[in-house]
Amino acid sequence: MAFDEAKKDFNLIGTRPARPDGIDKVTGRAQFGADKAAPGQLHAAILRSPHAHARIKSIDTSAAEKAKGVKGIVTRADFATGLKGEMWNKLENVMAGEKALYDGHAIAAVAATSALAAKDALKLIKVDFEVLDHVTNVDESMKDGAPVIREGAAGPSTPEGMHPNVVGFYSSGHGDVDAGFADADLVIEDTFTTEATHQGYIEPHACLAQMGKDGKGEVWCCTQGHFNVAKVCGHLLGTEASQIRVTASEIGGGFGGKTEVFIEPVALALAKKTNRPVKLVMSRSEVFRASGPTASASMDIKIGMKKDGTMTAGRGVFRLQGGAFPGAPGTFTAMCAFAPYALENVSQEAYDVMTNRPKQAAYRAPGSPMAAFAVESVVDELCNQLGLDPIEVRLKNASREGSKASFGINWPRIGLVECLEAAKAHPHYSTAIPENGGRGVSCGFWFNHGGETAVSLALAEDGTVSLSVGTPDIGGSRASMCMMAAEELGIKYDDIRTTIADTATLGYNEISHGSRVTYASGLATIEAARDTIKKLCKRAAAKWGIDEDAVYWEDGFAKPSGPNAGEFEPMSLAKIASKMGATGGPIVGHYEATPEGAGVSFAVHIVDAEVDKETGSTSVGRYTVIQDAGKAIHPSYVEGQFQGGAAQGIGWALNEEYIYGEDGRLQNAGFLDYRIPVASDLPMIDTVIVEVPNPGHPYGVRGVGETSICPPLAAIANAVSNAAGVRMKSLPMSPPRILKALDEA
């Protein structure tokens, strides 16, 4: 469905009404994953591997079964057999099979009459482990002699002769990079690393599940995609997706991490075994050890530049570990790396590598932030050494409509140049850089996604509207849906209630990922509203006894289209709805599709940072986010996404990291030593919304949730490097790392 050039004068779009879920959230009435209880429910706990890599020789649950309060225990033997490919990998992650593949890997689970009884029973389960050599570092894992995580896991793209831990490969590019480097006045080549980080959502995974012996189940859980939960649970329990009805709770953050399924199949298996409802809530340390952090990366970048700032060639090699399973987002890393630049000569390749760590999950624009860190650090260094302005250089080389992207497509209408111009014009960029400080600039890119979407919009007799969408609201999307429906129907924002419908109510909806919700569910909402309007006009036409085509809809009223159609008093939505029972029955609009016009989004961040050279401590001063939103439906939530991405990026850049000991165990499975920024660590993050309409959405919406985390690692690294006077090539730039770099300089 194309951008509607005519639609310019909005009533509601671009305003900032209060979010419909706000009161529930501030009063504590909102129900999150762990808030639900069922009569007779049991509490579950999961036994997890203390080893990074071990063969499970036997599991003896007999003592635990006899313990007080214990009602049932499940192991891998209680799940489906014969799964292949992706579903086998999911099951293997949810419950270990022959081997424990990482510290925290689930081995068995207990359901008991209290959470304490379940936890106590775990101590009685005897597992005979044969501890194996392990590897947690991406570069080590690719080397000859590294412990093999699993033979035969490599996909068809993997080049011959690589270590079995290398399971995927991607390459693309165009031109002649060597000729490009030969053309350059300065070529810089360097290696960069980033550590794995966690999405750090405040709400741990939680669910309540029921399943009878007949295989019919119900799940209540916090997830970004309940339809996917139903699908995965169906496979893992050997039943059909439609037999498991899943309801999404309110969600306390996800950022990609709740696109995966971890505990729901376990709770269902226990419910089936005990014939009782089972509640399962992860602890924070389980969230760290056994949900999905992001990949860590090791990257080689080479870029050539002329004295005038023209980039002549770029090459990147990206190695990403994604835990003990295939799926590290190296392909995205490679595709995003040079996306902001219109390069004549470019080549990029990526390796997907397995290690003894938890299976990585999406984390806002998976793979892109680390790519930007590596590439934009080299661009910054080139600018420094050639004495060029970093924004001018980026403008000179910027991707724009019609230019060829580094990964092959020809760009449609994009807003990078507009973002760079806005950055250049922003007062932040012309203020003096603080003494002892440095300034960093970076571009960032993310694709955005459409995906399967189904929406239904039902009128009530009183003229209000119930809108059902299937994409969990992870960032204020219910407000945006109400706004778009109200805009189309010409009724009040408050007269619409948007509900996240369960899996039995709507057709399949893809997960709330890929920054797709305001784009895809928004588009579907607009279409469902237009479908409803057609039906409303038809009822008015019947009443007036005129042709359907002679009625049009304006500002909430059906009106005859001109003098020829006849003179009739316009009929409001409420009026038509009040009679709908007698005029043809319920009026429901709907829309189902897989929209494919999600517009890509670019951003530019400007950061000032100061470094205490005696301690290596960094403080982030001024921070400005400039990003193309296409069209901001509710600007507050767009700004919230911009600020949230920057805040998480500050954590990733400065202090967050998965720290593994020699024994392969995670050393910092808690918020004390896994250091996400606290409020006092963050500056006010200023935002500028650029609006270059996406041709693929009726109002021009582009996804905004992910692009905002693409530039910060690089922008902060550039600011810190410029402040410290030494190039920081490894994240996080924690004080000991900065001090070491200063000492070595």
Add this chain to the structure above:
Amino acid sequence: MQYQAPDSFDAAVTLLNAEQGMARVLAGGTDVLVQLRAGTVEPDLIVDIKRIPGVHDITAEDGGWRIGAAVSGVELNAHADLCADWPGVAEAHDLIGSTQVQGRATLTGNLCTASPAADSVPAMVAAGATARVQGSNGTRDVAVEAVGTGPFKVSLAQGEVITSIFLPARGANGGDAYLRFIPRTEMDIAVVGAAVSLTLDGDKVASARVSLGAVAPTVLLVEGAANAIIGTSLDDAAMDKLAATASAACNPISDKRGTVEFRTKIAGVLAKRAAKIAYDRAKG
């Protein structure tokens, strides 16, 4: 597990002595309850001292201050006269945790947890504080630096409890300060802590005590570092010597919070910065 809340220290000591299994004294509980929840300790007896009369009091004594064993961070920091005398101790205690934790956490608990990284302990050591200990053999006063004997180990005998902490008279022309290094701005554990307390005679340091945290198995009292600044007005040479002696006293470990090299270097940096603040405070 048994919970008891006696109304006297005599009763507390009797209960603790009678316990055959593992006993834990409960002050604010911000360490004890966390340990219980994490399952790292499973005591048979918990003796809550918060109902004992006087444990929430701060009283003037010999020009100094006697602080009851259950005085929380909030109560301590609300005491203007104590804060004026010992701003370093008050600030150190105030660094512990969040507002919620401050409503409970005590100096006594911080001392008895015996974490090498405890924030209030270096400040108390620099201040020359003593702890009053009661046991079946009566009451004794011990220097705060003698309480912790290793990570999470104390010199208290079975059945002994601390009833109060005593901060001595500040005296004229004195000042103290505590600084810690954390990667964030709050809600973190000291990677290094440094406290300095000193008195001045004119522009010159007349007496000083320097204490370091998180750089050895116990909080350190570093005499050499104090000697480096006594008799000086913190000129560059004295400051360099202070940093060098502080760093030299370090015997840290490398862990997820910091490396040996980092901790050693930062101890010197923080000792200098704390000395400067204490000096300025002493100047008034």
